Amino acid sequence: MQIYFWRNIMTSAKIRYIQNIYEKKYGRLxxxxxxxxxxxxxxxxxxxxxxxxxxxxxxGRGSIMAIEVVENNDKVDIEKIKVFIEKAKLLKAKPVLILYSTGSKLSDDVRKLCMDNGVKIRRIKL
Known part of the structure; x- marks a missing residue:
C-alpha cells in the first residue's frame, strides 16, 4: 500500500514539473x-x-484533438475556422477552439459554423 502511495506522488510531481517547463517555454500555450x-x-x-x-x-484515452488557441477574438473569422476544420480533418482529430482572453465573444456566423462542424469552443479567462 505504501509503495502505491509513493508512486502517485512521484507521478504527480513529474506532471507538475512538465507543466512548469511547458509554461516557461511556451507561455500561455x-x-x-x-x-x-x-x-x-x-x-x-x-x-x-x-x-x-x-x-x-x-x-490519449483513445482520442485525438486538434486544438487552436486564439488569444485575441478579433482574429477569429470564418476563413480561419474553415482552415482549422480542414487541418483537423487531415489529422483525423476532433477540433477544439480555445479562446484565451477576458470578455471573449464570437460573432454569430463563426459560432454557427463551429456548431455545424462539431468544433468545441472552450474559454479560458485570464
Whole structure:
C-alpha cells in the first residue's frame, strides 16, 4: 500500500514539473498544454499540416484533438475556422477552439459554423 502511495506522488510531481517547463517555454500555450498533460494526455506543439501548423495536437484515452488557441477574438473569422476544420480533418482529430482572453465573444456566423462542424469552443479567462 505504501509503495502505491509513493508512486502517485512521484507521478504527480513529474506532471507538475512538465507543466512548469511547458509554461516557461511556451507561455500561455504551455499553460493550456499543461492542463491536458495533467489530465493524462500527450501533447505536441505546432504540429505541421499542409494548411499550416495546429497549435496543439493532443492524444490519449483513445482520442485525438486538434486544438487552436486564439488569444485575441478579433482574429477569429470564418476563413480561419474553415482552415482549422480542414487541418483537423487531415489529422483525423476532433477540433477544439480555445479562446484565451477576458470578455471573449464570437460573432454569430463563426459560432454557427463551429456548431455545424462539431468544433468545441472552450474559454479560458485570464
Amino acid at each position: 504551455g499553460r493550456i498544454a499543461g492542463r491536458y498533460v495533467g489530465a493524462g494526455y500527450g501533447v505536441e506543439f505546432n504540429h505541421p499540416t499542409r494548411y499550416g501548423p495546429v497549435s496543439l495536437l493532443v492524444r
